[in-house]
Amino acid sequence: MGPERDLRYRLGALRNDWRYSDRVRYNSQSMCIKLDLEPRIEILPVVYKSGNYDPDEEPFRLYRPEKNQWEDGYARYHRGWLSWKNGEGKTANNFIPAIKVFKHLRTNYSLDAVSFYLECLLFSLPDDLFFGGSADYIPALLGHISSNSASTWYGRVLNTPCGDRDIFVEREWSKSSWVGFHETCDLWAKCARLANQARDKDEAIQLWQLLLGEDFFPRQVAA
Numbered sequence: 001m002g003p004e005r006d007l008r009y010r011l012g013a014l015r016n017d018w019r020y021s022d023r024v025r026y027n028s029q030s031m032c033i034k035l036d037l038e039p040r041i042e043i044l045p046v047v048y049k050s051g052n053y054d055p056d057e058e059p060f061r062l063y064r065p066e067k068n069q070w071e072d073g074y075a076r077y078h079r080g081w082l083s084w085k086n087g088e089g090k091t092a093n094n095f096i097p098a099i100k101v102f103k104h105l106r107t108n109y110s111l112d113a114v115s116f117y118l119e120c121l122l123f124s125l126p127d128d129l130f131f132g133g134s135a136d137y138i139p140a141l142l143g144h145i146s147s148n149s150a151s152t153w154y155g156r157v158l159n160t161p162c163g164d165r166d167i168f169v170e171r172e173w174s175k176s177s178w179v180g181f182h183e184t185c186d187l188w189a190k191c192a193r194l195a196n197q198a199r200d201k202d203e204a205i206q207l208w209q210l211l212l213g214e215d216f217f218p219r220q221v222a223a
Helices: 003-015 074-088 095-108 115-123 132-148 148-156 176-198 203-213
Strands: 031-034 041-043 059-064 067-073
Touching: 059 132, 074 115, 095 115, 095 132, 095 203, 132 176, 148 176, 176 203
Parallel strands: none
Antiparallel strands: 031 041, 059 067
């Protein structure tokens, strides 16, 4: 059984299992199979690269659903770099929460931005932008991204945390997709800045809900 057939078989097995059938999510927005359980589970399908039989040796082969092909990947090294960036001495443990915020925004606004690319983008940002509470680092990060034009950003090299490739190329994060994300980021930045600076509590809540969704900051909490 080839790697693609093996992936489809395992994904089908999850979808056909009554315990998971309505909780499986897998699409071109992510390389992970996601299970909406408590806690939430993400499964990254990988296979050995030809000639390698050491589970600690990378690269593995990762399936890229948006390209419908398998490529070299450094999943374990990538995860290690994200943990390093999240450290108390780097970003005060706010880096990984910030990733979750950006993924939520991406999904909430139905944007074409792969999770891996968001992780690479945030990894490239200065550490000091992540300090403070979420009401501080969310507008700081969005403001930093929107402070330069989409073209200026795309003219730079944006390496993965492992440094194995630049993702600001057409075969990765295409310019049209990046421009669409950046334009929406400008709107997010303005909304987050207004929410952060609001003096009235009700106004601040309305602005944060406008940005993040009405499920955030409920007026009443169910007993």
